[in-house]
Amino acid sequence: MASKKPVFLVIGAGAGIGGHAAKRFAAGGFHAVLARRSDEAGLAKLIKEIEDAGGSASGTLLNAAEDGSIEELVERVEGDIGPIEAALYNLGAQIGNRKLHDTPHKTFELGWKLGCFGVYRLAHAMFPAMVERGKGALLVTSATSAVRGNAGQHSHAAAMGGRRMLCQTLNAEFGPLGIHVAHIVVDGAVRSPDTLAKLLGDRWDAFKRAKGENGIIDPAALAETYWHLAQQPKNCWTHEIDARPWSDVAWWNDNPNPQIDSN
16 A cells, blocks of 8 residues: 655654554654554544544554564565655563562563563664765653653663663764654653553552642644654654653652652
């Protein structure tokens, strides 16, 4: 299915950040290609919502940890749908708080594969065509753990910290070639049924009540930031940005050891 529109590829297209970013880019004239690990019904629902709003979208299930999966997807999209002008890597690597000896080797490695290695693989597969065209954007969703490692976050912090540094090296090499790499630190809770709601389980409703209406990031509002980053002119690129609810304390001011009273 060839498309006359530029393509926005989303790896990690759930009902939160990835899905809302896809909707925003589709509304802006892109054909959104959505990839997610599971929930084919949820994927179809998201595609229908984009199409019902007048946009263009298609999707596929993807195991990003599988060798060759990301590479094959990029090749297929470029060959069958159209040029990827912007992409979002939105896969997380959160396994919850675990002590070091409660973090098996395979679990730690999987966090790295999804959190860091996947970004490398996407860039490695996608950037040659972008360089040839002289333009393109890679947006990478990240987390507070990319800039601050807390107890119990060994796998996640290592993966996100590596993701941040990788974005810096990619930006240093490919920025001068016309490729915009932007690292987005999401420094707060996101209103998403696919991620935080599942992580908190029965505590989700109480968490929302405690935070209030404006105390949790709205993924539709955050999608506007992603759109802005991808549309920035070359003379004014942002490489890194962070976002949080107005009522949250920023990561650089927060107490990394909440069990210790800093007063």
